[in-house]
Amino acid sequence: MNIPQIKSNFRTIDSILYAGYAPNVISTAMELGLFEALAKEPMNANTLSAKLGTIENVTEAFANALVSLKLLEKNGDYYSLAQVAEEFLVKASPAYQGATIALFSHYGQVMNQIPEILKNGPPKFDTDMWANIEAMKAGGQGTMGGSIQDVTEFITTLPEFPNLKNMCDLGGSHGFYTMALLDKNPQLRGTILDLPKVAELAKELILEMGCAERIDTIGADIKTDVSIGEGYDLVFASHVIYEWKGHLEGILKRINKAMVPGGVFVSNHLSMDDDECGPVSGTMVELMTRLMGYPTHHLSEDELKQALEASGFGDFTVRPAEEGRQYRSLILAARKLGRPEDRDIAQKQKGGKSNE
Numbered sequence: 062m063n064i065p066q067i068k069s070n071f072r073t074i075d076s077i078l079y080a081g082y083a084p085n086v087i088s089t090a091m092e093l094g095l096f097e098a099l100a101k102e103p104m105n106a107n108t109l110s111a112k113l114g115t116i117e118n119v120t121e122a123f124a125n126a127l128v129s130l131k132l133l134e135k136n137g138d139y140y141s142l143a144q145v146a147e148e149f150l151v152k153a154s155p156a157y158q159g160a161t162i163a164l165f166s167h168y169g170q171v172m173n174q175i176p177e178i179l180k181n182g183p184p185k186f187d188t189d190m191w192a193n194i195e196a197m198k199a200g201g202q203g204t205m206g207g208s209i210q211d212v213t214e215f216i217t218t219l220p221e222f223p224n225l226k227n228m229c230d231l232g233g234s235h236g237f238y239t240m241a242l243l244d245k246n247p248q249l250r251g252t253i254l255d256l257p258k259v260a261e262l263a264k265e266l267i268l269e270m271g272c273a274e275r276i277d278t279i280g281a282d283i284k285t286d287v288s289i290g291e292g293y294d295l296v297f298a299s300h301v302i303y304e305w306k307g308h309l310e311g312i313l314k315r316i317n318k319a320m321v322p323g324g325v326f327v328s329n330h331l332s333m334d335d336d337e338c339g340p341v342s343g344t345m346v347e348l349m350t351r352l353m354g355y356p357t358h359h360l361s362e363d364e365l366k367q368a369l370e371a372s373g374f375g376d377f378t379v380r381p382a383e384e385g386r387q388y389r390s391l392i393l394a395a396r397k398l399g400r401p402e403d404r405d406i407a408q409k410q411k412g413g414k415s416n417e
């Protein structure tokens with residue numbers, strides 16, 4: 062037998078393949094109520110299988126797989142929840158991510174069509190997928206897994222925050238970010254701007270959440286040249302301006318026009334490695350996005366800053382994407398220049414320097 066000489070290690074590929082079973086294991090554990098059972102008390106495989114109505118011997122292997130995924134801990138024969146499972150996988154937790162995980166599986170179905178779409182191209186992207194109240198609620202609850210904490214901490218610590226009065230949440234959908242910011246500043250009022258069908262549903266959601274007195278909605282497609290309002294001292298755009306990648310100035314100039322001088326624009330968008338080949342989650346999101354017929358789901362810090370500078374913004378504050386607790390999301394604030402004290406900043410930018 063001619064045994065091949067090998068220079069690398071197949072275990073790299075082996076690990077990737079076996080990690081592919083993880084979503085199945087996690088979804089089944091959630092369906093069975095395994096995380097709720099262990100939230101009550103640590104259990105061995107015998108008690109756990111009796112609680113779940115499952116076969117002990119298989120349950121043991123199942124629980125061990127969850128230990129290897131670091132969702133459970135094992136002490137002797139006893140399984141307990143790891144903190145990450147306690148916070149995100151137990152239904153009673155305020156940061157429960159069940160709906161996000163269900164959406165992950167739902168959108169992931171496009172991965173079954175990779176060969177066909179690679180060859181024939183994606184279908185036309187359907188914007189109606191955003192006009193779904195359950196998906197909007199899931200999106201709002203999803204932010205509780207770190208994004209809303211990151212964004213709220215970032216914006217409330219900006220020096221302008223205590224004086225803000227009038228914000229717009231562009232592509233705001235569920236409106237959770239606006240609601241969280243309004244909670245922290247009693248004089249702030251909000252406008253959720255989204256596609257007409259989504260804005261109608263957002264109105265219902267805001268009413269349901271008891272925030273209708275301080276939050277308005279505007280139904281508009283920002284691709285057309287409609288006004289997005291005026292007099293905002295904060296415009297927040299989260300996961301919405303990807304579509305303008307490569308020609309961001311158009312949308313940013315319109316945002317700038319709707320703001321007061323000195324007003325703050327805050328962007329919250331996914332950001333990948335410079336060569337767009339990492340992290341793995343980022344490359345997979347990008348692949349899924351393009352398979353679904355949407356242009357991209359990432360913006361780079363450089364592109365964003367350059368486009369902002371060309372659109373009348375400057376004086377950046379940045380929270381690096383690596384620090385994101387839920388996603389690799391870059392949070393960046395830029396001020397609308399135009400006040401007398403902004404002259405120096407504008408001058409430096411014209412000279413080609415960024416003024417972070």
Ligand SMILES: C[S@@+](CC[C@H](N)C(=O)[O-])C[C@H]1O[C@@H](n2cnc3c(N)ncnc32)[C@H](O)[C@@H]1O
Pocket residue numbers: 191192200201204231232233234235254255256259281282283284298299300301
């Ligand atoms: C991925 S969701 C983000 C929702 C929310 N901002 C967040 O970060 O959780 C994108 C939102 O942008 C809205 N959107 C996309 N294109 C739009 C357009 N051309 N005009 C207005 N809203 C748009 C969608 O309807 C959707 O609600």
